[in-house]
Amino acid sequence: MYQTTYHRASSVDEAASLFAKGTEAKFLAGGQTLLPVMKQRLASPSDVIDLGKIKELIGVEASGDTLTIKAATPHYDVATSDAAKKAIPALAYLASLIGDPAVRYRGTIGGSIANNDPAADYPAALLALGATVKTNKRSISAEDFFKGLFTTALEDGEIITAVSFPVPQKAGYAKMRHPASRFALTAVFVAQTKSGEVRVAATGASQSGVMRVGAIEAALKANWSPSAIDGVSVSASNLLADIHGTAEYRANLIKVMAQRAVAAAG
Amino acid sequence: MGVEGIGARVVRKEDKRFITGKGRYVDDIKLLGMTHAHFIRSPHAHAKVKKIDSSAALKMPGVVAVLTGQELVDDKVGNLICGWAITSKDGTPMKMGAWPAMAPETVRFVGQAVAVVIADSKNLARDAAESVVVDYEELPAVADMQSAIKAGAPQLHPEAPGNQVYDWVIGDEGATDAAFAKAANVVKLDVTNNRLAPNAMEPRAAIADYDAAEEHFTLYTTSQNPHVARLVLSAFYNIAPEHKLRVIAPDVGGGFGSKIFIYPEEMVALWASKKVGRPVKWTGDRTEAFLTDAHGRDHVTHAEMAFDANNKITGLKVKTYANFGAYMSLFSSSVPTYLYATLLSGQYNIPAIHAEVVGVYTNTTPVDAYRGAGRPEASYLIERLMETAARQLKVDPAQLRRTNFITQFPHQTPVIMAYDTGDFNASLDAAMKAIDYAGFAARKAQAKSQGKLRGIGVSCYIEACGIAPSKAVGSLGAGVGLWESAEVRVNPVGTIEILTGSHSHGQGHETTFCQLVAERLGVPISQVSIVHGDTDKVQFGMGTYGSRSAAVGLTAILKAMEKMESKAKKIAAHALEASEGDIVIENGEFKVAGTDKAIAFPMVALAAYTAHNLPDGMEPGLKESAFYDPTNFTFPAGAYICELEVDPGTGKTSFVNFVAADDFGRLINPMIVEGQVHGGLAQGIGQALLEHAIYDANGQPVTASFMDYSMPRADDLPSFNLSHTTTLCPGNPLGIKGCGEAGAIGASAAVINAITDAIGKNNLEMPATPDRVWRTIHAA
Known part of the structure; x- marks a missing residue:
């Protein structure tokens, strides 16, 4: 690791002003990607501003038809949150599948979505549930937030403060774990909103990151059942291919995981 | 047996210090005035080293020296040796490509060191290494054996035309051909034994301390055999005479074979310590472990087995290509020959065997002994062949094995080994009972009704431990007594x-x-x-x-x-x-x-x-x-049976049961034996389902981190159901056979036999990743 200056911010405003002062500052929101990259000397931020101890950024709250997860809430807290389990059990279940216990104690929802790894779990939930990303400057719909591999709508220095999820009628998540990294080899989040809209998002599959799967949405809109997906054809073009899974395999997984997610959603 | 005597489940004395963090590993040792080494390693699989410019690095604060491969050669530090001489079938000795501890001229695998920075701290050494400019001229590289042996392939070593290390044979070719000519049935199989990265928990490390007044070196290192290290360092590498070299291997965090060998880093640390006049420490990181620890396995084999009309095996023909990587590591030559082909008789009466092994150089990390070393490759081949034969001959796989078991001891195989004792039926009986083999068909039908493909796979392994006696291994080319x-x-x-x-x-x-x-x-x-x-x-x-x-x-x-x-x-x-x-x-x-x-x-x-x-x-x-000095090898043997389910939608394997019935002779501490078996099974199952060290066509490693290389984790594995059947080894007074490698030797075939049984298709290579299994299920 190269030399860097570590700051522990106590408020969002302080974090923003520390960022502005740094020449090449980075926010630390769990550090499950940033720190390994720094250890390998592939990143050399001048300043690292830790958001993990900012009290206003931690917590899970349900109110009316909305579940709000504050940005620095670790995955473990979401997985075990009574509010999350009651409002959107599929989301708590998703959090329980992220990485391994060490990752779940450290990694945060804000860190995960800001990094936007194409195989991360949370982006699928945000996209399928139609979540809103709140920052210290504005609100961004999940649709507008994710911009492709490791790219988001966040501006330089902008800090995610929370993610708010409309509580769906039904939702389910099914994940095929990457055998080595335990990211999603392919995972699918399905949701049926209270107004009857069906949204399906796949992660780990596309070369452009998290994506909606329109064909499956249409099939489920007509008939909310695993068998409705049997006849759907998912194209392998533009899907990821590597030593752990061909594009054709991932295309298959999108269907199979979607079916299992629907079964889990009930 | 007393409460702490032979056969007692005594809790491990050493665990108090290990589990309280008080173990003392090489990296825990700090010497006064100690410097730190960082190696500059080739990013290319094959290249000429044109120029190394260390002028900027040498001006950086805290930098003590930048030493290159040329200086090492100039100081007459010896090339790395291979300690087991193998002779090709044409009578020529194996072809050794020169391997200096740092490359003065040519690099032949990604990660090979060309220079080392010595500095006051590890970070300073690493900082300075980034300022050293190495000018490489890239050469065409070849990473897989099939390409390496083709005419016109890039050549690694002038000493080894065609990238061939040796072409070695064992057994009676005429008798084997005659058996095949008369065979009622012939079973053929092509198998790949996938390359593995050992990944001991503790990466390799070394501290060298030269005392100029005494002209004496002390080396702290992560070695499984410190005396052998001292012998090789002094007799072949020109470091110091033995009485002027003390080698200490303190607590060492796992080896699995990868810490047998003498590596370039400890040679360089010793040499550099004398040059800079201060102790030199090097601790490898995980990336260096992936790039430079000797890998294991990596065979491609075609085999044929002949049967008579009564399903008795009459002959076995094997041709294996063994990948040695870019250089011949310390005991590498013996692994696919005397540790592999001598076990090709398995637990079976096979009257005629002929095997040919072609050793191949490629632009990859050197390959050497890894837990089992040759015996997993032999056992996997034979047990896949037996399963294939049972399917082709339409007989129960357990019964086919029984039909061919050796039951009279001692038994001389056609490939050197003289099995002293064993009871293969007893192990198989125990394993079949433990897994309720008879009830499998009903369980398979039940699973099918739930959409799951259930399979069962048998593996009856035999291996040879305690390589001996010294006189015999000497006659086979070993450079040491055992x-x-x-x-x-x-x-x-x-x-x-x-x-x-x-x-x-x-x-x-x-x-x-x-x-x-x-x-x-x-x-x-x-x-x-x-x-x-x-x-x-x-x-x-x-x-x-x-x-x-x-x-x-x-x-x-x-x-x-x-x-x-x-x-x-x-x-x-x-x-x-x-x-x-x-x-x-x-x-x-x-x-x-x-x-x-x-x-x-x-x-x-x-x-x-x-x-x-x-x-x-x-x-x-x-x-x-x-x-x-023992009178013979020992021959641990056993029967493993694996029952599992394959999810046809994803190709994912889930274990239902895994039973291991081993015959290790007398057990000193059954609890420790069980731990050894658990670890071995984890590595065998890891090879079957998860692990694979992969290179791209240009020799770039694709799996040099745990983000890509799948190490088995606890939740990838079943709870193991272990038992023991015992025949005492007559070769030693305690009747012991050895238990450290058995799991890694026997497990892989049981898993692949079970998956191929579940999916109803016989051809499936390791690792049987979900993607590969799914594609096999859905292949035309």
Whole structure:
């Protein structure tokens, strides 16, 4: 690791002003990607501003038809949150599948979505549930937030403060774990909103990151059942291919995981 | 068996320090004035080193030196050696490409060192390394064997035309051909044995400390065999004569074979320590472990098995290509020859065998012994063949094995090995009972009704441990003897130190070796300590690998104990005014048999050292040593059966049950044996389902981190159902066979046999990743 200056911010405003002062500052929101990259000397931020101890950024709250997860809430807290389990059990279940216990104690929802790894779990939930990303400057719909591999709508220095999820009628998540990294080899989040809209998002599959799967949405809109997906054809073009899974395999997984997610959603 | 004697489940003495973080590993050691080394490694799989410019690095604060491969060659540090000479079928010796510890001219795999930065801290060394400019001229590279042996392929070494190390044969080709000519059925199979990265938990490390006044080196290193390291460093690498080189292997966090070998880094650390006049430390990181620890396996094989009309095997033909990587590592040459082809008879009566092994150079990390070393490759091949044959001949796979089991011992195979004892039916019976083999068909039908493909797979392995005797391995080309040494030092108050040439890096010797002493003398193991891993403390010994430490190392201790006890009995008899022949040892006392006359062992020890009242002519003291050279290999064997389900939607495998019935001969500590089996099974299952060290076509490693290389984790594995059937090894007085590698040898075939049974298709390569299984299920 190269030399860097570590700051522990106590408020969002302080974090923003520390960022502005740094020449090449980075926010630390769990550090499950940033720190390994720094250890390998592939990143050399001048300043690292830790958001993990900012009290206003931690917590899970349900109110009316909305579940709000504050940005620095670790995955473990979401997985075990009574509010999350009651409002959107599929989301708590998703959090329980992220990485391994060490990752779940450290990694945060804000860190995960800001990094936007194409195989991360949370982006699928945000996209399928139609979540809103709140920052210290504005609100961004999940649709507008994710911009492709490791790219988001966040501006330089902008800090995610929370993610708010409309509580769906039904939702389910099914994940095929990457055998080595335990990211999603392919995972699918399905949701049926209270107004009857069906949204399906796949992660780990596309070369452009998290994506909606329109064909499956249409099939489920007509008939909310695993068998409705049997006849759907998912194209392998533009899907990821590597030593752990061909594009054709991932295309298959999108269907199979979607079916299992629907079964889990009930 | 006493409470701490042979056969007792004694809790490991060493675990107190390990689980409380008090182990002392090489990286924990800090010497005064110590510098830190960082190696500059090739990013190319094959390239000429044109120029190394270290001028900017040398100006950086804290930088002590930047040393290059050319300087190492100029100082006449010897090239790395391969310690087992193999002769090709045309009578020529194997073709050794020169391997300097840092490349002066040509790099041949990604990660090969070209220079080293020595600095005041690890970070400074790394910073400075980024300022060293190495000018490479890239050369065409070849990473897979099929490409490497083709005409026109990039050539690695001028010494090895066609990238061929050797073309070696074993067995009787004429007799084998004759068997095939008369065969009622022939079963053919192509298999790949996937390349693995060993990944011991502790990465390799070395600290070299040169004392200019004494012209003496001390090397702390992560070695499974510190004496062998000293011998090789002094006899071949021109570092220092043996008496001027002390090698210490303190606590070592796993080896699995990868820490047998002498690596460039410790050679460079020693040489550099003398050059800079300060201690030099190097601790590898995980990336360096992936790039530079010798890999394992990597075979491509075509095999054919001939059967008569009664399903008896009549012949076996094997042709194997073995990938050695870019250079011949220390014992690499023996792995696909004498440790592989000699086990091709498996547990079966095979009258005629012929095997040919072609060793191949590629632009990849060198390959050498890894847990099992040749025997997993042999066992996997034979057990996949038996399963394939059962399917082709339409007979029950367990029954086909029984039809061909060797039942009379000793049994001379056509490929050197003389099996001394075993009961293969007993192991298979135990495993079949444990898994309810008879009830499988009903369970399969039940699983099918739930949309799951259930399969069962048998693997009946045999292996050879405690490579021996020295005379025999010498005649086969080994550069060393394969005996073991021990010394028993009884202190004046009766506590005991056992000095052993074996080295523990996870095996639990500090407990099991004490149990032998407890068994013989009736003293508590707290009165015994095990000393190992330091060439200044311990007499020359051969170290730990090949599951040899109990069968060979512990027998050496037994021999030394017998000598010590014999002298102690004379002292006791003298003190008790009895005849030596009447003295018996019970519960820590030397007694006159049939009487109540006794003298406690500490009093015997004290008498030996006060020497006030010893028999006439007896030397004072109570210390004996022994060198033990076995008469034969030992032959652990067993039957593993795996039952699993495949999810047809994803190709994912889930274990239902895994039973292992092993015959290891006598068990010293069943709990430790079970731990060894668990670890071995994890590695065998890891090979079958998860692990694969992969290179792209240009020789770039694709799996050089745990983000890509799938190490097995606890939740990838089933709970193991272990049992033992026992035939005592007649080759050593304790009847021990060895248990360290069995799991890794036998497990892979059971898993693949089970998956291919589940999916109803026989051709499936390891690792059987979900993607690969799914594609196999859905292939036309």
